[in-house]
Amino acid sequence: MSIYLRNVFRFILLVLIQVLLLNKIPLRWWSNPGGLPPYTPYIYPLFILLLPLSTPVPFLLIVSFTMGITIDAFMDTGGMHAAACVLMAFFRTNVLTLLLPKRIAEYQNMSPNTKSMGWTPFMTYAAILLALHHVFFYIIEIWSFHSIGYMLMKILISLLTSLVFVALYSLFFSSSIGTVYYDK
Amino acid sequence: MRNFILLIRRFWNIILFLILEAVSFSMISKTRNMQGMDIVSSSNAVVGYVYKKQNDVVYYFQLRRLNDSLLNENTRLRNQLVQYTGADTFRDMIAHIPVTIKDTTRRDSSGVALAPTGAVKVIRYADYRYIPARVINNSISGDRINYITINRGTADGIRKEMAVVTGNGIVGRINNVSQHLATVVSVLSDRKVSTKLNDGTSGFFTIWNPGSPEYVVTEKVPLYVKVKRGDSVFTTGYSFFPENVLIGTVTKVDTIKATNAKNLKVRLSTNFRNLQYVYVVEDKISSERKELEAKNKQN
Numbered sequence: 001m002s003i004y005l006r007n008v009f010r011f012i013l014l015v016l017i018q019v020l021l022l023n024k025i026p027l028r029w030w031s032n033p034g035g036l037p038p039y040t041p042y043i044y045p046l047f048i049l050l051l052p053l054s055t056p057v058p059f060l061l062i063v064s065f066t067m068g069i070t071i072d073a074f075m076d077t078g079g080m081h082a083a084a085c086v087l088m089a090f091f092r093t094n095v096l097t098l099l100l101p102k103r104i105a106e107y108q109n110m111s112p113n114t115k116s117m118g119w120t121p122f123m124t125y126a127a128i129l130l131a132l133h134h135v136f137f138y139i140i141e142i143w144s145f146h147s148i149g150y151m152l153m154k155i156l157i158s159l160l161t162s163l164v165f166v167a168l169y170s171l172f173f174s175s176s177i178g179t180v181y182y183d184k
Numbered sequence: 185m186r187n188f189i190l191l192i193r194r195f196w197n198i199i200l201f202l203i204l205e206a207v208s209f210s211m212i213s214k215t216r217n218m219q220g221m222d223i224v225s226s227s228n229a230v231v232g233y234v235y236k237k238q239n240d241v242v243y244y245f246q247l248r249r250l251n252d253s254l255l256n257e258n259t260r261l262r263n264q265l266v267q268y269t270g271a272d273t274f275r276d277m278i279a280h281i282p283v284t285i286k287d288t289t290r291r292d293s294s295g296v297a298l299a300p301t302g303a304v305k306v307i308r309y310a311d312y313r314y315i316p317a318r319v320i321n322n323s324i325s326g327d328r329i330n331y332i333t334i335n336r337g338t339a340d341g342i343r344k345e346m347a348v349v350t351g352n353g354i355v356g357r358i359n360n361v362s363q364h365l366a367t368v369v370s371v372l373s374d375r376k377v378s379t380k381l382n383d384g385t386s387g388f389f390t391i392w393n394p395g396s397p398e399y400v401v402t403e404k405v406p407l408y409v410k411v412k413r414g415d416s417v418f419t420t421g422y423s424f425f426p427e428n429v430l431i432g433t434v435t436k437v438d439t440i441k442a443t444n445a446k447n448l449k450v451r452l453s454t455n456f457r458n459l460q461y462v463y464v465v466e467d468k469i470s471s472e473r474k475e476l477e478a479k480n481k482q483n
Binding site: 016019020023026027028029035037038039040057058061062065068069072073074075076077078079080082083086087090138140141142143150154 | 196197200201204205207208209210211212214215216224225226228230231234235238321322323324325326327328329331333367394395396397457458
């Protein structure tokens with residue numbers, strides 16, 4: 001399957017998982033035991049995490065913006081997800097250069113995933129960028145520093161559950177995301 | 185000029201990043217400032233289609249719970265009907281009030297007695313029409329605003345700013361409308377609801393504190409107003425909600441010494457976790473009322 005087609009499919013699949021499954025989690029009574037604030041895990045940033053390493057940065061930014069706007073349309077959040085996504089995409093290259101042993105230009109036809117990077121580096125990479133996304137998103141959403149504790153708790157539980165879902169997705173679709181693209 | 189182009193080429197990534205962030209933030213501020221002016225919202229056709237399809241699938245599995253809730257509502261309405269049979273005026277209908285004049289021939293201890301003239305004057309109170317709608321998307325995890333998407337739009341007579349209620353409580357107000365869909369800003373948002381207590385004292389506002397979809401807070405109730413746990417809290421007719429719709433019951437009374445007032449923690453009677461059917465309330469004289477109130481502001 002072509003690299004573009006594969007990513008388009010992943011885009012649609014991740015939006016559907018996010019909107020139809022994960023957004024319904026806070027509605028269930030078991031999702032916030034003991035007075036935890038209702039939170040939503042976000043899996044759609046995984047699309048930006050899994051884009052090929054050779055993606056040019058302007059293209060990466062525009063694609064992330066499109067992803068964010070799509071989620072915004074579904075969740076009525078105006079442009080909050082778009083803003084967080086663009087920030088995340090902007091810092092993606094920096095985080096990757098920190099984590100990868102060789103220079104990025106040397107990784108042709110690969111995308112950052114559990115197979116090419118290994119589980120620990122990939123989850124670190126996911127954790128850093130997702131943390132960036134969540135912190136930025138919740139700061140825009142809550143937009144007040146009256147209760148820092150509440151905000152931190154919300155960021156933390158949302159981040160942890162997001163990471164669980166990212167790991168689950170990587171397990172389920174390991175053969176799909178581990179593909180090396182030769183048909184570029 | 186050449187240097188300028190080189191500069192742009194060098195910092196192209198950062199410039200594009202800043203442009204996209206600026207676009208996002210302008211969109212966010214638009215949704216924050218102007219109600220119902222969202223550029224991207226779930227009342228658009230594609231998003232609505234996805235939510236409708238999903239709802240068609242999930243709908244079947246909720247039928248049992250839905251039956252129960254409708255049965256409860258039926259019982260409640262029947263009980264209300266029993267109360268009203270025999271009374272000749274309904275609050276939400278045209279009332280016929282006999283016209284009286286001062287009868288100077290007769291006097292009693294209270295002063296001038298009133299005598300009926302035989303004529304009847306007609307007072308038209310707010311006239312409401314209820315439009316049922318199905319909830320096709322719902323959110324409770326937002327911290328400032330939570331939106332609900334319903335499957336009724338302008339084609340069914342829904343317009344912006346209409347109130348949305350359920351059988352046993354308040355839900356919110358209409359924000360964006362398209363032809364077959366509408367989004368509702370739910371009560372779980374930073375919008376105030378004009379409130380009155382069981383005994384009729386009003387002038388307070390109820391607002392949601394983020395963190396729980398079950399509770400709202402009625403703020404700044406003066407100390408002399410007697411409230412106890414278990415009291416009911418209702419809407420007033422001052423805001424867009426119809427009068428006397430139940431908001432919830434008081435579960436905790438907090439006295440705040442600094443402001444010399446009480447805050448009431450109110451448990452919402454609407455269960456936002458499984459909202460399935462709502463009623464959009466069309467207030468038939470609301471436009472007339474708004475015009476009149478706008479005139480006051482001009483003067």
